Amino acid sequence: MIHILSVLVENKSGVLSRVTxxxxxxxxNIESLTVAPTEDETLSRMTIIVEADEVSFEQITKQLHKxxxxxxxxxxxxxxAIERELVLFKVQAPPERRHEIIEIAGIFRANIVDVxxxxxxxxxxxxxxxxxxxxDLFRSYGIKQLTRTGKIAMSRGAHDQ
Known part of the structure; x- marks a missing residue:
């Protein structure tokens, strides 16, 4: 089963290495990992996606607490929880097909960031x-390059984390 962990850690060098x-x-295996400072510059939030059964997952969290x-x-x-990822697609776009790609991007509320x-x-x-x-849609035009972040997640509403 895939588990999503949000871990609040010290914003110091070596912490990422110790956790991973x-x-x-x-x-x-860590499926996805994102790390960035929080609103408090002394803390960072790690979003870790890991595949594990319930017993193993409990073992991971107990070890992290230590x-x-x-x-x-x-x-x-x-x-x-609210979950998001970011992706950049560089798509083959000859002038005669460019409008089609721009329309697809618009449907998904995506932005053209380079031409x-x-x-x-x-x-x-x-x-x-x-x-x-x-x-899947951009594949038919030819994806020249693709880069994707890992998942970030945050609880909804008034929850602490």
Missing amino acids: GMISRRGF LVAVYKISDLTHSD GKNTLTIEATGTASKLDAME
Whole structure:
């Protein structure tokens, strides 16, 4: 099962290495990882996507709690959380087909961030399924390059994390 962890940690060098090292030493693959400072410059939030059964996942969270640099862990897997990813598509776009690609981007509320002689670069944010659907449509035009962030997640409403 895929689990989504939101981990509040010290914003210091070496913390990322200790957290990811602990997870990998136990034989788990991190499917996705994003890290950035929070509203408090002394803290960073890590969003970690890991595949594990319930028992193994519990073991991971218990081990994370033991790390000095970890302040709070929230399991967003079964919660009502907001999840987003960012993707950049560089799509083959000859002038005669450019309008079609721009229309598709518009339907998905994506932005054209660069125009080349024969390419368009499109930026989009959303759920994994939305970005997968865009990718499927752009494949027929020819994706020259694609880069995608990992998932970020936050609980909805008045929840702490």
